[in-house]
Amino acid sequence: NAGVTQTPKFRILKIGQSMTLQCAQDMNHNYMYWYRQDPGMGLKLIYYSVGAGITDKGEVPNGYNVSRSTTEDFPLRLELAAPSQTSVYFCASSHGTSGRVGSQYFGPGTRLTVL
């Protein structure tokens, strides 16, 4: 199993540009998450999904959008990139049951710089 994969690993954007961060998992996990991690800080939840077709906002959703058309994929869309979105983005997945989150498995991250 590849686990959780993310592409690209690095990206530099200009202010106002858009991009999609890709995330895929092959563990048949129902729950998926997007976090951002600023230097020296913990993880902040952007969006999450408890199954295909279901998404919900996390702690810091502004400036981002997600979709979950399949169990495997959970892309994160940045519209009109801003310098405040410079961060490392992590995707994670877990097997949740009865609303319990389960152990989350993380991807290697995407390092995004907005200039």
Place this chain on the structure above:
Amino acid sequence: GESVGLHLPTLSVQEGDNSIINCAYSNSASDYFIWYKQESGKGPQFIIDIRSNMDKRQGQRVTVLLNKTVKHLSLQIAATQPGDSAVYFCAENGYSGGSNYKLTFGKGTLLTVNP
């Protein structure tokens, strides 16, 4: 609001010593806790978890202790090795707005192991 915090942002130990990393939580409804290890440039890696019906859980060289009375969690690493150098995060899973699909992460403790 609810929070997960850490007592010490950095911890430096000698190789072979035991390490103890502490974490305080404030959500009394949290019933599931996880410790993650994050090496430089990588995503968080699951170490060990514990549910609130337990006080102690042991893994390979690691032990997690949960004190629900004072809402405190600790991670003990036995015979610390240079490869243990990383940032360690605790995370809690508790009810949030009627759901418990999310983990709340602390800021992390940087563990440095000196040879």
